[in-house]
Structure formats: structure tokens, C-alpha cells
Amino acid sequence: MAISTKALLLALISVVVSPFLVWIEIVALLFADMVTYEPANPLWVKVTAVVAVVLIAALALALPVTALVTGKRARSAIGSTEIVAADAWKAVASQVIAVVVIALVVAAQVYFILMAAGVCSLGGC
Secondary structure, X not given: OOHHHHHHHHHHHHHHHHHHHHHHHHHHHHHHHHHHHOOOOXXXXXXXXXXXXXXXXXXXXXXXXXXXXXXXXXXXXXXXXXXXXHHHHHHHHHHHHHHHHHHHHHHHHHHHHHHHHOOOEOOEO
């Protein structure tokens, strides 16, 4: 399988998986909020809940970033070898898709940070 095909496949998978991970993150964020608010919970439980939210956020961002990097490598390989135009199209398409997914995930992360700071809520800012 060509590297441009792998990049496009990663980008398309990130379109499906990243929103699902963002949804899981919002559920984990609400759970972490309940856990950290309760004074009876020990510190290690509160830290574990917050770390779980951060890890889910990192995972939601890791897949489209990997697709972006793989697309960049595919475009570099296209410049150095004789590769068909379809592979060049796949490399560019994977980068465009990855950038859109990254922008949406980062926007969600900013909103979640504003929610944690108390500026926004599920109803809006």
C-alpha cells in the first residue's frame, strides 16, 4: 500500500473516530467534574479522573495529527520519485481532511477548557 493511501485512510478514520472520542471526552469531563467536586474523594481519585480526560483529548488529537504527518511524508515522497497523479491527490486530500479534523478537535478542546474554567456551559458561552 502506498504511503499516500495510508495517509488518506488515516485521515478518513480520524473523521469517524475523533468526534466519537470528543464525545467520550465530554462524558469523562462531566464525570471528572463530579469526582473533583466531591470533598470525600481522595486526591488520587481526583487526579486519575483529570488525567483520563487529558489522555482522551490527546488521543482524539493524535489520529488526525498522524494523518497530517503521513500526508506530508507522502507529498515529500512524490516530489522525489515518479508517482502517479492519483497518489499526489490522495496525499493532498489527506492533509486537507486532517487539518479540518484538527481544527474541529482543537475548537472542542478550547470550549471544554472554557467549560472547566466556568466561562461556558453545555448551554453555550
